[in-house]
Amino acid sequence: MPVPLNPLERLLLISLNQGPAPLLDIMGGFSFHVIVAALRLDLFEELHSQPLNISDLAAATHCSEKGLAILLDVLESLGYVKKRGERYANSAMTERWMTREPPTSVHSGFPFYSQTMSDLFPYVQESIKAGTPYCNFYDWISDHPEAAQMYQRFMMAIARMTTPELSRRIRLKQSCRKVLDVGGGHGLYSIALCQKYDSISVTIFDSPYASEIAEQNVKAARLEDRITFLAGDYFTDDLGADYDAVLLLNVVHEHTDSDDRKLIGKISDSLADGGSIIILDILREKKVLKSAQLITRIYSLLFFHTLGGQTYSYDEIAGWLSSCGLSGIRRAVLHRSGLSLISAEAR
Numbered sequence: 001m002p003v004p005l006n007p008l009e010r011l012l013l014i015s016l017n018q019g020p021a022p023l024l025d026i027m028g029g030f031s032f033h034v035i036v037a038a039l040r041l042d043l044f045e046e047l048h049s050q051p052l053n054i055s056d057l058a059a060a061t062h063c064s065e066k067g068l069a070i071l072l073d074v075l076e077s078l079g080y081v082k083k084r085g086e087r088y089a090n091s092a093m094t095e096r097w098m099t100r101e102p103p104t105s106v107h108s109g110f111p112f113y114s115q116t117m118s119d120l121f122p123y124v125q126e127s128i129k130a131g132t133p134y135c136n137f138y139d140w141i142s143d144h145p146e147a148a149q150m151y152q153r154f155m156m157a158i159a160r161m162t163t164p165e166l167s168r169r170i171r172l173k174q175s176c177r178k179v180l181d182v183g184g185g186h187g188l189y190s191i192a193l194c195q196k197y198d199s200i201s202v203t204i205f206d207s208p209y210a211s212e213i214a215e216q217n218v219k220a221a222r223l224e225d226r227i228t229f230l231a232g233d234y235f236t237d238d239l240g241a242d243y244d245a246v247l248l249l250n251v252v253h254e255h256t257d258s259d260d261r262k263l264i265g266k267i268s269d270s271l272a273d274g275g276s277i278i279i280l281d282i283l284r285e286k287k288v289l290k291s292a293q294l295i296t297r298i299y300s301l302l303f304f305h306t307l308g309g310q311t312y313s314y315d316e317i318a319g320w321l322s323s324c325g326l327s328g329i330r331r332a333v334l335h336r337s338g339l340s341l342i343s344a345e346a347r
Contacts, residue, residue, distance in 0.1 A: 003027045004079065034074050036114045039098070039107055043071075044090055047081065048099045051089035104160045108153035115147045120306060127305045137306035142209055152186060152213050159188040162280075162337045166249075167192040169332050169341055170278060176200055176244040182234050182267065183251040187214035190247070191221045200244075201226045205234055235263065242272040249280040250339075252317065253299070254309045261320045268324040271346040277326060279342040280334075284311040292338050317342055 003024045005013065013021040038044060046052065046060045054072075058065045072088055075081045080094045090099070098107045120135060127134040141148045170193065172179075177200055181190045184204035194202060204214055208231040218227045246267045252260045267277055284300060287293040300311040318329050326344035333340055 003031065031074070031078055032110070032117075033114070034071065034078070035080065035098075036110050037071065038075060038080065039110050043075075044080070044094055044098050044107075045100060047088060047090045048095070048101070051084060051087035053086045054088070057088060104157050106154065106157050108150045108157065112147055112150035112154055115144065115150075116306075119144075121302075124301065124305050133308040134305050138207065138209070140306075148209065152210075156186050156188060156213075156217075159186060162334065162339065163188055163192045165334045165336050166280065166339075166341070167196050169334060170196075172197055172200065172245055173274075173276070178243050178272075179203070179245045179247065180205060180239060180243045180267075180270065181247040181249070182206075182239070182263075183254075184247065184249070185210045185214065187217045187227065187229070189249050190227050191217060191223060193247075194223050194226050195221070202228075203240065204229045205232060205239060207231065207233070234266075235259065239266060239270045241270050243270055243275055244272055245276045245278060246271060247278050247280075249278075250282075252279060252281050252309075253303050253311050254307045256308050257312065257316065257320075260312070260317075261323065264320050264326075265324045268326055268346060273346060275346045277321070277344050277346075279317060280339055281317075281342075282311055282338065283317075283340045284313050287338070296338075314340065314342065 005024075012018045013024070041061045041063060043057070043061055046057060052060065054065050054069055057063075057072075058068045061068065063071075072081055072083070076083055076088075079091055080098070081088050082091050096102060097105055099105060100107060120137075120140065123134050141151060166189065172193070176197065179190075179193065179200050179202045181187075181202055181204045183206050184190050184202075185206050187204055190202040190204055194200060204227065206214070206229070211229050211231050214229050218224055218229070248263075248267065251263075255263065264277070271277065282296055282299065284296065287296060296311055303309040303311070314331055318331075321329050321342070321344040325347060327347050328345045329342065330344070331340055331342050
């Protein structure tokens, strides 16, 4: 977790400005790489089954005892491990979120961001100056298969955290039969909807690179007869027609406002009379929690830097829907994730 401050440190560094608080951001950068190192050494996995002393842990991870002891001191300060006598153990936070076993573990995000931080993020100033993205993220990831694998695992972990609440909040009409999932990637959202609604079939439309993992997930869920994957470019290729519902989940932030308006217009044309479009995304608005505000703004910058997109406000998205002839625009907030669900209907 970020460098923790006790109340006195917060008073001195933040409230009274008596020390260089920006140095904490440097420490945060170092901390990230410490955690990546621990993951690459499988340190948390070795501590997953039982606490270990420094000798046994060094032998298991093929490390020197001296170096490992120094690393563990940092991890203890960051809250990832605890020292009990002569033994080290994972903290409860690490057990829940950083070992491989839990389906919602976010450990894959660390090696993924480690590579993108070194390859892409040092050039943020270039995209800011130019007003255009520094690169196309999907072109980059197609040339980095290991990073692509980590990215998919990370996205699936995030989806598994979001899906239970999302599935409860999405309400399809009783007459709904034919659904399109635009940019559906790994397929977990489509799977959840098919498990909720026995009467629907879903077509996932996404780039070819996502097809393998989507088909694996669909097969594991035994839904091959109800979910199909269609590879293509949703801006240029035909989406099909007469859909009772179209999902656009975590997609609009990847594109410019003009491209989003174009895509929503295309989706509107593909809907049957009375069909619904359902949008899920992180919105640009003031958050109650400062951490949520920071995450939203950082990701907006990353979307701009690597794709040309950004986070958008509800009013902007509602405006696109209205201008494309859609009505009955509604919004629901998913409180667990902070994402927003926006829906509208074809007239």
